[in-house]
Amino acid sequence: MEEILLKYGINPNQKVASISAQDKLPVKVLNGRAGYINFLDALNGYQLVKELKQATGYPAATSFKHVSPAGAAIAIPLSEKERKMYFVSEKTKLSPLATAYVRARGADRMSSFGDFISLSDVCDVSTAKIISREVSDGVIAPGYESEALEILKAKKKGAYTVIEIDSQYEPCVQDERTIYGVTFKQDRNNYIPTFEELDNIKSKNKNLPEGAKLDLIVALVALKYTQSNSVIYAYHGQTIGVGAGQQSRLHCTRLAGDKADRWNLRQSDRVLNLPFKSELTRNEKDNVIEQYLSDNPEIDMCESWQEHFTKEVKPFTREEKKEYLKSISGISLASDAFFPFKDNILRAAFSGVDYIVEPGGSLRDDEVISCVDELNKVLVFNKTRLFHH
Numbered sequence: 001m002e003e004i005l006l007k008y009g010i011n012p013n014q015k016v017a018s019i020s021a022q023d024k025l026p027v028k029v030l031n032g033r034a035g036y037i038n039f040l041d042a043l044n045g046y047q048l049v050k051e052l053k054q055a056t057g058y059p060a061a062t063s064f065k066h067v068s069p070a071g072a073a074i075a076i077p078l079s080e081k082e083r084k085m086y087f088v089s090e091k092t093k094l095s096p097l098a099t100a101y102v103r104a105r106g107a108d109r110m111s112s113f114g115d116f117i118s119l120s121d122v123c124d125v126s127t128a129k130i131i132s133r134e135v136s137d138g139v140i141a142p143g144y145e146s147e148a149l150e151i152l153k154a155k156k157k158g159a160y161t162v163i164e165i166d167s168q169y170e171p172c173v174q175d176e177r178t179i180y181g182v183t184f185k186q187d188r189n190n191y192i193p194t195f196e197e198l199d200n201i202k203s204k205n206k207n208l209p210e211g212a213k214l215d216l217i218v219a220l221v222a223l224k225y226t227q228s229n230s231v232i233y234a235y236h237g238q239t240i241g242v243g244a245g246q247q248s249r250l251h252c253t254r255l256a257g258d259k260a261d262r263w264n265l266r267q268s269d270r271v272l273n274l275p276f277k278s279e280l281t282r283n284e285k286d287n288v289i290e291q292y293l294s295d296n297p298e299i300d301m302c303e304s305w306q307e308h309f310t311k312e313v314k315p316f317t318r319e320e321k322k323e324y325l326k327s328i329s330g331i332s333l334a335s336d337a338f339f340p341f342k343d344n345i346l347r348a349a350f351s352g353v354d355y356i357v358e359p360g361g362s363l364r365d366d367e368v369i370s371c372v373d374e375l376n377k378v379l380v381f382n383k384t385r386l387f388h389h
Contacts, residue, residue: 071107
């Protein structure tokens with residue numbers, strides 16, 4: 001049996017903690033000292049990006065926090081607005097893998113603060129440089145270029161956690177864990193979504209563009225590793241709103257929709273042109289934008305503009321934000337289980353959702369389909385529940 005001792009368990013008072021395997025562990029800690037939560041995030045996140053690349057063919061990255069993705073993405077080139085909203089200079093050259101991480105991190109930059117990163121491919125210098133400037137706890141990848149590894153080792157005064165995983169590793173066919181002295185066993189969830197299953201369209205509107213199909217695949221793979229109940233909004237090859245771990249599916253849809261709305265609002269000229277003081281860090285700008293976009297801010301950024309801006313800024317009123325969001329369309333949404341009521345569809349429509357995938361199987365499927373048809377959206381039943389606990 002091979003074993004790695006960890007800093008501590010989920011909490012510091014749980015002092016004795018380790019991971020082990022009957023044979024050889026598929027992971028090596030190349031730098032730092034990993035904790036229990038680090039490995040939970042790393043192993044869940046790596047499965048996500050490995051399957052995302054398998055499903056789409058693109059390099060993939062995810063930003064994990066507390067065993068759910070804050071964001072997940074594939075390597076689709078950034079638009080000019082996306083570069084600006086993600087604080088990436090036009091002069092900065094990004095590899096495909098670096099682009100995927102910029103997107104994953106940018107999906108919800110507030111939630112990604114202090115993330116654990118998972119990469120589908122060998123970490124190159126371009127990706128390491130992007131990671132080096134963000135507040136992060138660690139990274140897992142199937143390998144590292146030598147210069148990239150040195151860049152990462154320098155983070156957090158040399159304490160940054162760097163994990164390498166064997167890309168050829170195949171886990172056991174059953175998962176096992178112990179809770180309160182009781183051992184649970186189940187078959188591993190080997191489901192990976194395919195483009196073919198998206199042909200099972202239940203709505204009258206059958207117009208499902210290739211880009212939307214790609215976004216639905218991204219959302220479905222991410223759902224598989226998101227604590228349930230979960231709903232994910234996606235656009236342009238990345239998640240833009242993750243609603244995780246809510247007891248009500250409608251609350252998931254609302255939470256993820258609110259995050260998707262903020263992602264879209266960040267691309268408005270009002271936000272992109274905020275006159276930040278030069279000394280503000282990226283994380284400070286994220287905090288300011290979060291407050292600026294909130295309908296109930298803890299700090300009124302417009303009243304205290306001297307602390308953050310070079311000149312006075314006008315409020316982004318609730319009415320102005322609603323008007324801006326009316327122009328949003330083409331968003332994809334995936335749910336890890338069926339929608340029991342049409343209210344989820346109505347809430348999704350507020351955030352520009354046009355394409356929806358869910359397993360189906362509710363007693364009210366007909367009601368949901370009827371609502372989709374009234375709104376002229378596209379609804380796909382993938383027939384596979386994706387709960388994750």
